[in-house]
Amino acid sequence: MKPVRRDGGFRWDEVPILAYKEEADAFRAVTRQVLFGPEEGLSWELRYFEIQPGGWSTLERHRHPHVVVVLRGSGRVLVGAEIHDVRPFDLVRVPPSTWHQFQAGGAEPLGFLCLVDAERDRPERPTPEDLEAIRRDPAVAGFVRA
């Protein structure tokens, strides 16, 4: 089993760069690479996401937890009602059913590993009522993109 080398930048041989999501959704400048998963007989999936400067992931929540390891760049992340700066090797855990969003900052893309169960529920987008509740906190209101 040959190690799969990244081929200039944060890419790995034989790992395709995918659209962040299969369907249209609210996000900007995000790519996804599935590094390991059910195809290798694993019950979990290791993905690498990259958000270009100015980009952001979808504001969403789901019952399955996320475990994130930042690999490159910097940015901010909303987890529940908290906003945190992130930089390489920070660990972020998104607990079940918690609104979250990643945003890239600085000149370099924000790249992170994200670990999930292979079998998981689909993400839920905020309803207008959810969004109103989320935005009740002025700091969060100033952060979220939806």
Next chain:
Amino acid sequence: MKPVRRDGGFRWDEVPILAYKEEADAFRAVTRQVLFGPEEGLSWELRYFEIQPGGWSTLERHRHPHVVVVLRGSGRVLVGAEIHDVRPFDLVRVPPSTWHQFQAGGAEPLGFLCLVDAERDRPERPTPEDLEAIRRDPAVAGFVRA
């Protein structure tokens, strides 16, 4: 949920540095940090291992697969009959029941994330007969420490 920052070097707040193994075994200068696992309700475990220059992990095999992401340093890894150089962001998959060993090279510790199922079989050490078979390949014989 606060991101857990590394606190100078590859350590994270509130994550203890553990002995590589609970029991005496054949290895040198390896530490282990469990970043996420069953305590957070996950069916898998994310660990960070660090091998000091000149150190090496146990030569072993097990039925559960390993998925590894190198984060720092450089070194070499034996997977089955193959020896590969590794450097940051290389991916290594150790298939089930495959002999493997990591060795640090260079001046910096070799640090890597390792993903496993939370419920997994215990590693098996080579018997003298296994070791003889493993060492039949001169390149492998010159590599393995046991």
